[in-house]
Amino acid sequence: METWTKAQALKAFEEFVSPGKLKTYQMLGMEIVPARREGSRLWDKDGKSYINCRSSGGVFNLGHRPPEILAALTRALETLDLGDHLLLSEWRARLAKRLAELTPGDIQYTTFGVGGGEAVDLAIKLARGYTRRPGIISAIGGYHGHTGFALATGEDSFKEYFGPLAPGFSQVPFGDLEALEEAVTEETAAVIFETIPATLGIVIPPDDYFPAVRKICDAQGAVLIIDEVQAGLGRTGRFWAIDEYQVAPDILVLGKGLSGALYPMSATCYRPRLQSFFDQHPFVHVSTYGGSELGCAVTLAVLDRLSSPELLGHVNTMAEIFAKGLIRLQLNHPRLLIEVRQKGLMIGLKMCEDRLGILLTSQLAQNGVIAMFAHNDPSVMIIMPPLIVTAEEVEEVLAALAKSFQALEGFLR
Ligand SMILES: Cc1ncc(COP(=O)(O)O)c(C=O)c1O
Numbered sequence: 001m002e003t004w005t006k007a008q009a010l011k012a013f014e015e016f017v018s019p020g021k022l023k024t025y026q027m028l029g030m031e032i033v034p035a036r037r038e039g040s041r042l043w044d045k046d047g048k049s050y051i052n053c054r055s056s057g058g059v060f061n062l063g064h065r066p067p068e069i070l071a072a073l074t075r076a077l078e079t080l081d082l083g084d085h086l087l088l089s090e091w092r093a094r095l096a097k098r099l100a101e102l103t104p105g106d107i108q109y110t111t112f113g114v115g116g117g118e119a120v121d122l123a124i125k126l127a128r129g130y131t132r133r134p135g136i137i138s139a140i141g142g143y144h145g146h147t148g149f150a151l152a153t154g155e156d157s158f159k160e161y162f163g164p165l166a167p168g169f170s171q172v173p174f175g176d177l178e179a180l181e182e183a184v185t186e187e188t189a190a191v192i193f194e195t196i197p198a199t200l201g202i203v204i205p206p207d208d209y210f211p212a213v214r215k216i217c218d219a220q221g222a223v224l225i226i227d228e229v230q231a232g233l234g235r236t237g238r239f240w241a242i243d244e245y246q247v248a249p250d251i252l253v254l255g256k257g258l259s260g261a262l263y264p265m266s267a268t269c270y271r272p273r274l275q276s277f278f279d280q281h282p283f284v285h286v287s288t289y290g291g292s293e294l295g296c297a298v299t300l301a302v303l304d305r306l307s308s309p310e311l312l313g314h315v316n317t318m319a320e321i322f323a324k325g326l327i328r329l330q331l332n333h334p335r336l337l338i339e340v341r342q343k344g345l346m347i348g349l350k351m352c353e354d355r356l357g358i359l360l361t362s363q364l365a366q367n368g369v370i371a372m373f374a375h376n377d378p379s380v381m382i383i384m385p386p387l388i389v390t391a392e393e394v395e396e397v398l399a400a401l402a403k404s405f406q407a408l409e410g411f412l413r
Pocket residue numbers: 057114115116117118120143144145146194198227228229230255256
């Protein structure tokens with residue numbers, strides 16, 4: 001294939017993909033066309049290097065093109081293909097067994113998908129099918145995807161043009177137990193929350209929140225769905241973010257990081273009592289590419305790597321370096337940076353004004369770091385580097401933050 005210049009790529013993107021997206025990135029000073037990529041870094045087609053602190057919400061947990069996952073995919077390509085989703089499969093069975101070993105509580109079964117939204121849709125279908133109730137309760141400002149039921153759990157800004165949406169959906173403020181208690185009734189099929197809502201700005205709930213949520217669900221016989229598409233798989237320094245709260249959900253939804261950034265994979269994992277619904281209707285939900293056999297081989301390698309104690313230890317060590325640096329940053333900019341939210345390598349920097357998120361995104365890009373403000377609270381900057389980020393790279397990110405905050409002070413003056 002002929003090599004394109006950056007200008008050619010931008011022109012074709014504008015003409016054939018999305019002029020609106022190009023314009024937005026130009027305004028943000030993020031006219032970056034990723035070319036070479038390796039570990040925590042990617043290089044623009046013009047050669048400039050960036051540390052990727054977006055990680056695509058966890059897709060790049062193991063960095064770009066992780067060698068051991070590439071090797072697993074290469075090996076799998078010698079003998080496997082996508083597989084036929086309607087037939088039986090050793091590879092789906094192997095991966096589901098591994099997930100049963102790793103997931104909290106007595107979660108045992110898995111249905112695979114391609115993306116997180118699809119996995120959330122299935123979680124909601126399963127909760128409704130199992131309970132035969134209509135109500136689905138989610139968090140205001142939470143995010144579970146852009147597909148049908150997932151979209152219905154989310155913000156108006158994403159769904160206002162596409163109505164009428166499925167009925168039965170309502171939202172409560174995240175963290176507000178009284179509001180939840182009032183909302184959950186015997187008509188509630190499920191409560192769905194991210195353990196740490198990312199798009200809301202990395203909001204970390206207090207220790208007693210999820211145990212109380214679990215109790216409220218149990219009191220009304222509602223299913224508890226936990227979405228760890230972003231927060232799971234080691235991101236917070238524990239394998240599952242929900243482990244911190246010693247709560248086991250009925251359904252756990254996973255995506256992004258399962259892919260090793262090389263093969264799409266998502267998973268809806270559930271307890272045996274929910275499986276009773278599929279016992280009666282085993283073919284009521286299928287996905288042609290969901291749980292493709294090549295993908296299963298990749299995800300098995302991903303889980304081996306992510307579940308190793310060394311990797312979790314590394315996440316916690318890097319998190320400490322971040323924590324120390326962020327304390328310094330806040331001391332230097334107390335007016336601008338009003339709160340540091342951090343669990344492991346899931347970090348939110350809450351600033352004093354909405355527009356600062358956009359400005360900081362742009363400044364960081366100039367200083368060699370790709371990161372993005374939180375869509376549902378633009379005053380929060382999300383910093384989520386790959387979990388394999390090195391100590392030197394963390395220092396580089398902290399230096400870029402220091403320089404960028406200095407520039408923000410100038411804007412505010
Ligand atoms: C918490 C959460 N759930 C679900 C999704 C949807 O995943 P996908 O974009 O793969 O459909 C996302 C995507 O960002 C997410 O952050």
